[in-house]
Amino acid sequence: MPTFTALDGTELAYHVAGAGEPLLCLPGGPMRASVYLGDLGGLSSHRRLVMLDLRGTGDSGIPADPATYRCDRQVADVEALRDHLGLDRVDVLAHSAGGDLAILYAARHPERVRTLTLVTARARALGVDFTEEHRREAAGLRAAEPWFETARLALDAVLAGTATDADWDAAAPLFYGRWDAAAQAHAASDVEQSNEEAADVYASAGAFDPVAARAAISALDAPVLVLAGEWDGGPLPRVAATVADMFPRAELAVQAGAGHFPWLDDPVRFVQTVTTFLSRHTRG
Template sequence: MTTFNAPDGTRLAYHLLGSGEPLLVLPGGPMRASAYLGDLGGLSAHRQLVLLDLRGTGASAEPADPATYRCDRQVEDVEALRAHLGLEQVDLLAHSAGGDLALLYAARYPERVRSLTLVTARGRAVGVPFTDEERAEARALRAGEPWYSAACTAFEAVASDTATDADWEAITPFYYGRWDAAASAHAAADEEQTNYDAGDLYPAEGAFDPPATLAAIAGLKARVLLLAGELDGGPRPQVAARMAELFPSAELVVQPGAGHFPWLDDPEFFTRTVAAFLASA
């Protein structure tokens, strides 16, 4: 673990895995410590992963001002890390809600982004939502799973705001393409790794200005990869496809059988796809 100072003085941490050319990695959650990413299914064999713990998560300090948890206000943390690493340009990979932060960074500092990899990423920053109907579509794909019936009942409780802790636990398999011991252990770590109060502030009012972000990325020279999970409900592959249309140069890959954490479902496919994209970017 290594640390550096954000512009407001908050001490932030990052973790280095592997060797070679750096790949700056932004976690999702929102506001989950980067530990859940592991080595991204073995991607560290191809690049040195620079895994940032966002402020108030993992080994990074909590800021004096909680308002700085808002997504757009963390863009300068990413820029400070780039400068700390001494990189003129960065290859940037972001997962899930981290996609919004990566998009805002690319909009504010387009000249600093050499490539952008968005893994099952959110698109609120560019005004691309995903709907309840799309979530339902994804749930229906899992009808043959042994846990499906109980999970659907639990999801109804979640939707009606009557969910218990057991209900939240019961719907967890929907996030994974393969619900096994490894997925269960990964899910169990979520609570201790996530700063939920910060996560509530991450998309706070004013965080996103889609028209401005769209205008800024319209001329982005960086190549972009959007990797979606075939079984993921948030967002669905069609959401990634809509996002891909917003960039001058973007590639869409849908990983078969994958959920929201594709590097766990099929590490070989994930690593091969991302490594090949980075090699050609």
């Protein structure tokens, strides 16, 4: 398992899958170990996935200062990894809460980003996020599912801040396009793979300056893919479209029948969408 040292001395780990040109992958959660990304539905057959374990997660070390879990302070870790890999420019893929980190990285180091792929990604860094109404709207799309009523009641508890562990488990199907054995195993591993202390700090006060970030990415020359799930509430496809409109060179893709983890819901479609985008913008 390869490692490198962050500027503050924290030893950080990353995992590599596949061969070919590197694709730097930033996990969400927030602060969930990168193992949950798997091989991104087989994307490792096309690119060398370099999956960073954010500080305090997975095989990475715990920092001396917990304040460094804040999203904006982890931008330096991404830049340190790029430098460690010896790459002048990088293709970056980010999932969920990792979208905030990727956006801040692109805003701070635009000359280092060749392409940016945002997968069902949050964009609090740009002042855009999902709401309770968005979550309920997306949940309503699943009304025909046999588990829907139980999941809907559990979601109400989650949104009210009164959820028990059982409520979180019952709401889990709403985050997946297919609630099959693979999705159930994936959901069951969430707690053990996540650093809850770090997650509480990740988006804490001061992490985001949307006005400055929007100004910075308005001049970003890198092509951007914003990939949304048809049934995902965080973000809804129309909210993802709003995010895409903030970038000068962005395109939106909505994966049919997908939730928050589109590489699990339809691996073939997911890989095709991402590889088509990357090949179109990284030839030569």
